[in-house]
Each structure stands twice: as structure tokens, then as C-alpha cells.
Amino acid sequence: xxxxxxxxxxxxxxxxxxxxxxxxxxxxxxxxxxxxxxxxxxxxxxxxxxxxxxxxxxxxxxxxxxxxxxxxxxxxxxxxxxxxxxxxxxxxxxxxxxxxxxxxxxxxxxxxxxxxxxxxxxxxxxxxxxxxxxxxxxxxxxxxxxxxxxxxxxxxxxxxxxxxxxxxxxxxxxxxxxxxxxxxxxxxxxxxxxxxxxxxxxxxxxxxxxxxxxxxxxxxxxxxxxxxxxxxxxxxxxxxxxxxxxxxxxxxxxxxxxxxxxxxxxxxxxxxxxxxxxx
Numbered sequence: 001x002x003x004x005x006x007x008x009x010x011x012x013x014x015x016x017x018x019x020x021x022x023x024x025x026x027x028x029x030x031x032x033x034x035x036x037x038x039x040x041x042x043x044x045x046x047x048x049x050x051x052x053x054x055x056x057x058x059x060x061x062x063x064x065x066x067x068x069x070x071x072x073x074x075x076x077x078x079x080x081x082x083x084x085x086x087x088x089x090x091x092x093x094x095x096x097x098x099x100x101x102x103x104x105x106x107x108x109x110x111x112x113x114x115x116x117x118x119x120x121x122x123x124x125x126x127x128x129x130x131x132x133x134x135x136x137x138x139x140x141x142x143x144x145x146x147x148x149x150x151x152x153x154x155x156x157x158x159x160x161x162x163x164x165x166x167x168x169x170x171x172x173x174x175x176x177x178x179x180x181x182x183x184x185x186x187x188x189x190x191x192x193x194x195x196x197x198x199x200x201x202x203x204x205x206x207x208x209x210x211x212x213x214x215x216x217x218x219x220x221x222x223x224x225x226x227x228x229x230x231x232x233x234x235x236x237x238x239x240x241x242x243x244x245x246x247x248x249x250x251x252x253x254x255x256x257x258x259x260x261x262x263x264x265x266x267x268x269x270x271x272x273x274x275x276x277x278x279x
């Protein structure tokens with residue numbers, strides 16, 4: 001878990017790349033912020049959360065301003081996630097956090113989704129440890145995109161989304177798709193301020209994933225079962241997978257589709273439309 005592995009340390013940095021405007025990456029550190037002058041308007045109600053630094057020893061009562069042992073390590077993230085959520089609500093933005101393991105087909109699904117949606121403007125935030133390969137694909141599909149490279153980090157957090165959205169500046173009543181780092185463990189712990197968490201799992205990954213990674217299934221509202229075109233060729237029990245998933249999360253909704261062929265995308269588009277009216 002991220003509160004043990006150290007990837008949420010105060011000195012952890014990440015890079016943010018904008019394929020449309022950047023000639024150089026921006027490196028961000030948790031303990032300070034700096035503006036980027038790209039000509040778009042900053043929103044005055046975006047603010048960084050207060051800075052808190054955990055001690056490196058046990059004698060914390062004598063040090064003013066530190067987090068005492070027992071404080072929720074995700075508290076700072078959750079505060080900033082609430083600010084993100086308030087911003088999305090104020091601008092009528094539907095924000096989705098797309099989570100999955102590597103190779104589930106998230107980027108291919110995003111490409112087809114961007115091309116199929118015409119009613120609303122679509123913006124994308126891409127999360128990977130390295131490269132801008134996925135952001136380049138999304139840009140080619142026609143959506144404004146920001147790439148966040150997390151380096152050694154294994155997830156996106158609310159701070160990264162806060163800064164990426166300021167750079168991306170999504171329009172009123174738009175759709176924001178956040179492709180999280182491929183990982184079924186750590187991203188489940190971090191609220192980004194999204195309206196819905198969408199879990200993407202492909203039929204090539206195995207029936208037992210809900211039992212192995214229950215927290216991810218427990219925190220999702222929708223599960224997209226991708227690569228259905230490969231179902232005849234793999235050992236994947238669809239009904240057992242549904243049963244395992246509902247054992248963890250009885251309220252989970254399922255949509256079976258193929259990002260490659262487009263099978264099932266009508267239901268995905270209908271869900272997005274319904275989610276937009278709720279969000």
C-alpha cells in the first residue's frame with residue numbers, strides 16, 4: 001500500500017507534459033508550486049492544500065506543526081480531492097477516474113470514446129510512470145490532453161489532478177477522462193475528486209481479479225469488461241467474474257464491450273449520458 005511503500009513522500013516529484021504547448025516538461029514537487037504562463041486564465045478558487053510535513057523520528061510532541069502519529073496519511077489528499085470535486089461541480093464537469101491493470105485497453109477505449117462523443121467537449125489526463133506515448137495517441141484522436149509522468153509513483157493523486165486541470169482548463173459542461181496509472185492496488189486508495197470511478201478489466205486477465213484486488217472493485221461504480229472479442233479464445237468465466245465482483249461490491253454495474261471492434265460501446269455511451277445528468 002502507498003502509505004507504506006513511500007511513494008507519497010513529501011519530496012516526490014512528477015512531470016506534466018502538454019503535447020499542444022510544451023517544449024519542455026514541468027517538474028512539480030509537493031512542497032512548493034509555481035505558475036506556468038501559457039496564456040490561459042487561472043481560476044481564482046483553485047488553491048493548494050496547506051503544507052504538512054511528517055517527522056522523521058518519534059518525538060513529535062515537541063515539534064510544532066507536524067502531523068502526529070495516528071493522523072490519516074491520506075487526509076491531505078482527501079482535502080484537495082474535495083476542492084477538485086467542488087471545481088468540477090461548479091463548472092458542470094463530469095470527471096471519471098479510469099483505473100485498471102496494465103494492458104487492459106484503457107487508452108484504446110479512450111481513443112474510441114473521444115471519437116464517438118460529439119455533444120460535449122472531451123478532455124483527457126493521462127497517467128504513466130514514463131513517456132508521452134498515450135497522450136500522443138489521445139491528441140491524435142482529437143482531444144486536448146495533459147500527460148502526467150509519475151516517475152517512481154504508482155498512482156495519480158489529487159494534487160497532480162489539481163495542477164493538471166489548471167493547465168488543461170476544461171470548458172464548462174465538458175467531460176474529463178482521467179486515465180490512471182496501470183495498477184489495481186494503489187490507485188484505489190486515492191480520491192481524485194472524480195464523480196465516478198470506472199474499473200476496466202479485460203477478459204485476458206483472469207476470473208479471480210475481484211478476489212485478489214477487492215479494494216479496487218469495492219471503490220468502483222462501473223466495471224467495463226473489455227476485449228470481449230477475445231472471450232472465445234481465453235479461459236475466462238464471465239458469470240463467475242460477475243459473482244465474485246458482486247460479492248465484493250453489490251452495487252457494481254457491468255458493461256461488456258470491445259474497444260477494438262466497438263462492440264458494446266452503445267451501452268457505454270448511454271451510461272456516460274446518464275452519468276452526466278447525475279454528476
